[in-house]
Amino acid sequence: MISPAFAAILASGRAQFNGRAAEARRRFPSLDMAAFSIFLHDGVDPLVAAVAAAAPERAGSVTLAAYDMALELVGHGLAGPAAKNPFLNTVWHELAPALAPLLATAPIEVLGMLSNAAIHVGGVAGARPAQWQRELAVLAPQVETLAQLRAVGQVLAWRAGVAHFRQGALAAADTLPAALALAAFGEPGAHWPQVHAQLLDYPWRGNAEGREFGSFSGLGGDFGTPPQVRATKDGFVVRSAERHYLLVADAYGAVLHGATAEEYALAQTGVPASVRVDGASVHIGARSIALDLPAGDIALAANAHTLAITSPWTHAIRLLPLA
Template sequence: MISPAFASILASGRAQFNARALEARRRFPSLDMAAFGAFLHDSVDPLVVAVAAASPERAGGATLVAYDMALELVGHGLAGPMAKNSFLNTVWRELAPSLAPLVATAPVEVLGMLSNAAIHIGAVAGARPAQWQRELAALAAQIATVAQLRAVGQVLAWRAGVAHFRQGALAAADTLPPALALAAFGEPGAQWPQVHAQLLGNPWRGNAEGREFGAFSGLGGDFGMPPQVRATADGCGFAVRSGERHYLLVADAYGAVLHSATAQEFEQAPNDRPSSVRLDGATVHIGARSIVLDVPAGDIAIAANAHTLAITSPWTHAIRLLPLA
């Protein structure tokens, strides 16, 4: 059963809600009303309860927006028990109620933003949606405006593994009150200008070990053939070739994301190596550091951009990524 608060709002506007459901069934012929009802019960009801407690006078309007949005999300197969990715259900059920005061004042913007973020982060291979949700919920009480929510959400998405958000997230963080920006990076008490400068200058800040990315596609990985790698011309990522397929790899301390690319982008990518990097058998030397690689010596290839060294071998489908700093 749904809560008394939600039941009361539905009952008081029964004709209006029924008309909206009827119109949605015309727009989405495959709309499963049982799935819609389950989404209302499991994910919308907790939000309505939270909004009614935070701002009773706005609960009706926010519920109407949530109802309309729920019809569309379930109609597109993005929400409800049959959704391919259940993360959006979880965001509505567990995260949105923590932002009830903002939902009450700007339901279209906030619920739209949360839904889009959930769909995007849930679709990025290697991202950590649960981390994003948990950290955003922890900061909810400090977020006073929709603009702050957008900025914090972008920062936390980057920190949860959406590596290509880096530049945008840093710019967004600069629009926040310094205390909130520092909280978003888990560094309360620090000085934001210094933290920002360090993050901007070193994509691997806080991760001196680097990371390994990729695996054989037959085992659920990304590459059908051992990949070849070149640094991109802009120095921010790597062009990758695996068999006849080409990609752009963006990686930093928080994660790595693979995008589709073209053969031309790979062929035009430079293949320079900094003088500070030297390969000796199966040992790579980066300045004064020496790292023994876990692949046979011979045919090991290395490529480097401004901050990262990428190592590949015909004996593995993985790309080893090491910070240059």
């Protein structure tokens, strides 16, 4: 059963909604109306009910916007029970209602923003979309404008593992009220200019252990052969099985993009004087890290903040903070 508010709006505009559905079927011949009905129940009804409680005078216009967008999303196979990206269903069902006051004022913009973010974050290998959704729901009562929603969403996407968002997320965070920016980083009560400066200066802030990235493609991983790595200013260019990638990693996650053989050839191979290998251990200044790798076949590459460790005996890249 759908909520009384949603049922009443659908009943009062039955002819209008039926006309919109008929037009959508012409635009999307493969539109599954049974799947659309399920998405109306699971995805649209919760947000309409939330808006009806927060701003009842806006429930009708929000329903129209959500209905039209739902038709398009289901028509493209992006929403509904057979969705290409099931995370979008969850965002409409669980996150959108938490933003009811803002949704009431700008339904098309809010739902478009949330849908695009769900598709992107849910499609990044290694990202943590459930974390993004959970943290944004917590902050929703503090988000007052579309600009704030966009900025907070970008910050939380970075913190949820979309590592290449780092620079943009820091710039976006600077547009937020200090209290909201600090809340987005889980540091209420801190001094925002200091936190921002630290985040900008050191990508591994809050993560002293680093991370491991990559596995054999035959088991669903990233690399067909053990990767070879060279450093760039903001990441590492990786060669594996005659393919090339750009690996961007920081305290929150690691993301792999496409790259070229030319970019690999131009990347750096050296490491700082403070870094050395001794048998199966790597030393970074006074720190020593034992590696689960055969001695003698360990390769290193480093940029200003990260050391990458590879070996012909593994498909994984070990990434260690240099500070």
